[in-house]
Amino acid sequence: MNPQGSDPLAQLADIHLPPPVPSFPWGWGAFVLLTIALLLLALAGVLIWRHRSQNAYRRAALAELEQIRTLDDDHAFATALGQLLRRVAHHVYGNSGLSSRGDVWQDNLNQHCKRPVFSEGRIRAMEAAIYQPAGRIDDREALIAEARQWLRKHRRAA
Numbered sequence: 001m002n003p004q005g006s007d008p009l010a011q012l013a014d015i016h017l018p019p020p021v022p023s024f025p026w027g028w029g030a031f032v033l034l035t036i037a038l039l040l041l042a043l044a045g046v047l048i049w050r051h052r053s054q055n056a057y058r059r060a061a062l063a064e065l066e067q068i069r070t071l072d073d074d075h076a077f078a079t080a081l082g083q084l085l086r087r088v089a090h091h092v093y094g095n096s097g098l099s100s101r102g103d104v105w106q107d108n109l110n111q112h113c114k115r116p117v118f119s120e121g122r123i124r125a126m127e128a129a130i131y132q133p134a135g136r137i138d139d140r141e142a143l144i145a146e147a148r149q150w151l152r153k154h155r156r157a158a
Contacts, residue, residue, distance in 0.1 A: 054156070061088050061151050069144050074137050078129035081147060085109065093157050101127060109150060117150040 064084055071077040089109065100108055106123035110116040122143055129135035137143060 057088065057091055058151055062148065065144065065148055065151065069140075074129045074135065074140075075133070077140065078126045078135070078137060081143070082126060082130055085147060085150070088151060088154075092154065109154075112154045113150060114153070114155075117153065118146050122146060 061084060065081075068077060068080045068084065071080060093112070102124045103121075105127075106118045106121075109123070110118055119142070125135075125137055126143060129137050
């Protein structure tokens with residue numbers, strides 16, 4: 001078979017493998033993608049921070065609304081709620097429409113939402129409880145719910 005008696009397979013050498021691919025340094029494309037990802041992350045952080053800081057007054061007003069909810073006296077309840085709504089409106093819209101009362105004040109609040117929030121005469125009943133010693137608020141929970149919705153949904157001044 002083989003005249004020299006040596007096995008030809010034994011004379012084969014192993015193949016030469018290329019060196020392993022290093023994990024670093026990356027190519028320029030990886031650095032571009034990393035830079036874009038970091039910029040997008042920073043932009044998202046800035047936008048979230050700005051949104052939270054612009055709406056901090058809403059969170060504070062909603063927390064105060066929960067404290068107002070616990071008041072038992074209708075006069076104290078109506079006074080505190082009226083002051084809260086006027087303070088928020090003054091913070092957001094300045095002095096425009098703050099001096100109005102009753103239905104005009106209610107319309108002023110409602111015009112800053114996509115849909116009217118306060119039911120007909122609800123603000124008038126609240127103001128009656130403020131200025132009349134025997135004034136009563138019949139549906140406090142509905143008034144609280146409407147005030148909460150207005151605090152959450154009103155549009156900021158442009």
